[in-house]
Amino acid sequence: MRLLLLGGTRFLGRALGHDAAARGWQVTAFHRGVTGTPPHGVTSVHGDRTVPTELAALARSGWDVVVDTWDGPPEAVAAAAAVLAPGSGRYVFVSSRSVYRDLSTDGLTEDSPLTPTEGSSFGAVKAAAEQAVRAAFGDRALVARPGLVLGPHEQPERLVWWLRRLARGGDVPVPGPPDLGLQYIDVRDLAGWLLDAARADLGGTFNVVSRPGHTTMGALLAACAEAAGSDARPRWVPPAVFSAAGVQPWSELPIWVPAGHGVRGLHETDAARAHAAGLRCRPVTQTVAATWAWLASLPGPLPADGLGPSREAVLLRDFGA
Incomplete structure (x- = not known):
């Protein structure tokens, strides 16, 4: 080819x-x-x-x-x-x-x-x-x-944002609930499916992403902490507290989109057509581990990420943590 x-x-x-x-x-x-x-x-x-x-x-x-x-x-x-x-x-x-x-x-x-x-x-x-x-x-x-694509060499940085923050450790205010479903695709699974589809002479339009609920916010952050070897402690704060503090879903807090939000459909899209055409999505633990391995291999110190200590302190204080 x-x-x-x-x-x-x-x-x-x-x-x-x-x-x-x-x-x-x-x-x-x-x-x-x-x-x-x-x-x-x-x-x-x-x-x-x-x-x-x-x-x-x-x-x-x-x-x-x-x-x-x-x-x-x-x-x-x-x-x-x-x-x-x-x-x-x-x-x-x-x-x-x-x-x-x-x-x-x-x-x-x-x-x-x-x-x-x-x-x-x-x-x-x-x-x-x-x-x-x-x-x-x-x-x-x-x-x-595809929509939300995660994995090694990530651009723009979304999973990387959370990996850096969890690696820093400490109390991390996280918007609940932990079982909030997430839908994304690993960049390697996307690339593999595109090449397979091209080789099979497949045409048409496809939502190339995992099925809804492929993972959850809680599972993603647990995988981040494990991959980074971090002692970070997620503190599950109601989404209303984040909204009151002016924290914007997706843009300021990557990946997270609460229920009822204007782009919540990005985590609830029908992807049956692509899966019927052979799409397979690896577990979130594999995506996170590979992304951390790449991130840790980069030269220089790992930059700090997150909302910043002062904003995080306000969120934790307002929640009463």
């Missing part, structure tokens, strides 16, 4: 390159060279996809699969898909579940209403890019909507 990665140096692109090279595929990463280098076994080609002449040079090679993880202006996706469509077999576009119009809805499916593509939000940008890929490739387009 001849695979072209548009990117290939960060997080998912890196995981895709590593997995595909291990399978013996011929992998080329087309990238600007500003965020690192592709993994071993991947051919590195420097270039800017927004420059038409550099993009056109890629069309001279026949690709069995193109994987695109772009999250910028959709015009760049439209240009790449149009140029590569004549000589490529399948185009895999990594979108997001942010494309859904109402993210507060439980049980979102691939057929749920999408946000209008005319907007400038992340969801609108991804939805417009999806349209462009389908227009160029038709049935040869595979659109994946």
